[in-house]
Amino acid sequence: MDLGQLSIRPRLRSRYEAMDLGFVLARQWWRSLFLAWLIPSGVVFLFASLLVGERQWLALLLVWWFKPLWDCAPLYIGSRQLFGESVSVGSAIRAMPGMLRADWFAWLTWRRFSPGRAFVMPVTALEKLTGKRRRQRIGVLDQREGSGSAWLTIACVHIEAILSMGAAFLLMLFLPDSIGVEWYNADGPLWWQVVTNVLGWLAMSMVAPFYTMAGFALYINRRIELEGWDIEIRFRAMAQRISETKREKSTATLRSLVVLSASLITALCLVTLEPVWARTSVLDPSGSLHHIDQVESREMIQSVLAGDAFHQQETQRGWRLKSFDDEESEEPSDSWIVDFIQWLQEWNAHQGQIQQGMAFLLEVLLWVILAVVIAYLLYFYRKHLGSLVAGIASGVAPKRSTPTVLAGMDVRPESLPDDVPASAQSLWQSGDHRAAMGLLYRASLSRLIHAFSVPLVAGHTEQECVDLVAGLPDNTLHDYMRCLTLDWQRLAYGHQVIEPQQFKALCQQWREVFCRD
Known part of the structure; x- marks a missing residue:
């Protein structure tokens, strides 16, 4: 290209x-x-x-x-x-x-x-x-x-x-x-x-x-x-202009010398040459050069134009639009249309059975193509259709894949400590407030997915997670997630650290919400 x-x-x-x-x-x-x-x-x-x-x-x-x-x-x-x-x-x-x-x-x-x-x-x-x-x-x-x-x-x-x-x-x-x-x-x-x-x-x-x-x-x-x-x-284009400028500069001196030399040679020739009257010259049959005047040249040109080389006739044939002054033909110009229609009718009368058979074969071919397309689509989406049919037959919705990462956090249960509130308070006391709040929020998402079966996916935002929890019958869980999410967003995006008493209360509420029997 x-x-x-x-x-x-x-x-x-x-x-x-x-x-x-x-x-x-x-x-x-x-x-x-x-x-x-x-x-x-x-x-x-x-x-x-x-x-x-x-x-x-x-x-x-x-x-x-x-x-x-x-x-x-x-x-x-x-x-x-x-x-x-x-x-x-x-x-x-x-x-x-x-x-x-x-x-x-x-x-x-x-x-x-x-x-x-x-x-x-x-x-x-x-x-x-x-x-x-x-x-x-x-x-x-x-x-x-x-x-x-x-x-x-x-x-x-x-x-x-x-x-x-x-x-x-x-x-x-x-x-x-x-x-x-x-x-x-x-x-x-x-x-x-x-x-x-x-x-x-x-x-x-x-x-x-x-x-x-x-x-x-x-x-x-x-x-x-x-x-x-x-x-x-x-x-x-810029690179080409730069290269052309360099070439022009390199040949400027040589060009000036050539022009100067040509001018000197021309001046010497004009001084040494004698004036000569313009005249016309032709070659004789013997090969010698013969000079003629204006009258003789005109007669020679007229004799050449009168020859056969300038009087050749050529006939060209082609289509043109018919004018109103042209003589009308005896047969109408559109008679071929009538003949063509009659030929179609006669051909249809004699070939009707063959045409019906060909039409039937083509129709069967189109149905076969349609069946192949449907079979290919069924094969291509066989896994999805199988899970859907199995869910309908058993009356249970198809099993949904459980996300391992949500909002950029690892929500697998094995990635969490045994005592989440204690580990979070330890991080808070060491001065790593962001890690402490992140652990508490990450553990909450993990419990929502695995303990409460909330349908969270990897693309959900923080607010969407809170909205999905609102659909659960437990209002305490929704209130806690709303408060925890708000505090986490203030720390993560606004760099606003909550009071230690508030964080201690969040840890205590986490035990009450997620660790109850």
Whole structure:
């Protein structure tokens, strides 16, 4: 990755500026991005349309579901051309299988409905990160741009719907009422299902380059912010200017000498040369030099222009818009549409049984994929589901893991002395007030977890621990924990030491609260 070849100005942008930059890049490279998405999806769409028969909606559903795979080719082109590398559509399509080879199943199952797909896909497709490293990387990148990528997905979904439905409604305006087609009817004519599917597929193909490049721009903007690309490029430019200045200083004397020498030589030549009238010279057939005047040269030029070399005629054929003055043809220009529709109807009449069989096989395949996904999810979460089912069957809640560290303190029973109040008073008398109060507070948390089964976890704060104790029927325990927590916070954060009598009272109350039978 050569930052010197970067085709955009690296600077900090807001999320909306970054998405607008992605749209600009998509307009600049739209042809290659559009073809890279259209060609692989079109092949699958064509074969699926021929196989499903009357259930044409299955073909469009299949293309829509595989969108993460089709987005790889435009992403490959954008990532290369952003750094000045020219990439062809064919090479981008050939690179598709290797971009999501590790996580293709995840992108087609539980990640399929991820609202930030365009923003996080470069982490897998370009950086080749998987598993824990991918989650950590996304956690860093997603701290600011997560909501922006979600709104990008919502906006592009609405644009696709507007384009597809608008094109279908516009086409319906030109159809006669006798045909009786509806916007989308699974039981309608086959040719109308094909037309609506094609419109939906074209709408997805037109929006996909903008969606992919906008998400990629969000990803690049976040990397510029984290890695300081703009600062690095400025340092490189500064170093280049310093080196150029040194070279200029070292060659200044030599350049002056060269200019002075050239000036002296030119002056000597001008003094010694005789004036010569400008004239035109040509070579005779014998090879000798012959001088001609202006009239002879004009006649020679006209004779050359009158030759065959300047009178060649060339016929070019191509398409042009038909004007109103052109003579109308005998056959209407749209007759091919009627022939195509009739061919579809005849083909459907003869191939109906084959289509139904293919549609049934495709439907079975989709159900099998769904079953495999469900089985994989059940296997992946088998431990959690097993504990949940066991708890439901026995009527007891699943066993919760007991924390060993809470609020930065070791709350294991074996880490505490046998006589907590006595050890705390000994520390207090030695002058280590913080350790004495910490031991008393740590022992209280340990007893709450192991003796009173209070559901404390490692992430709970001091106030959350007090709130959980408030749910117990023993109000004395809640009052003691509230007072102890307040005194501990004053000492730990405010460095305010309580009176010795108050600490002695806390130790005495600790015995009454936690050591009673």
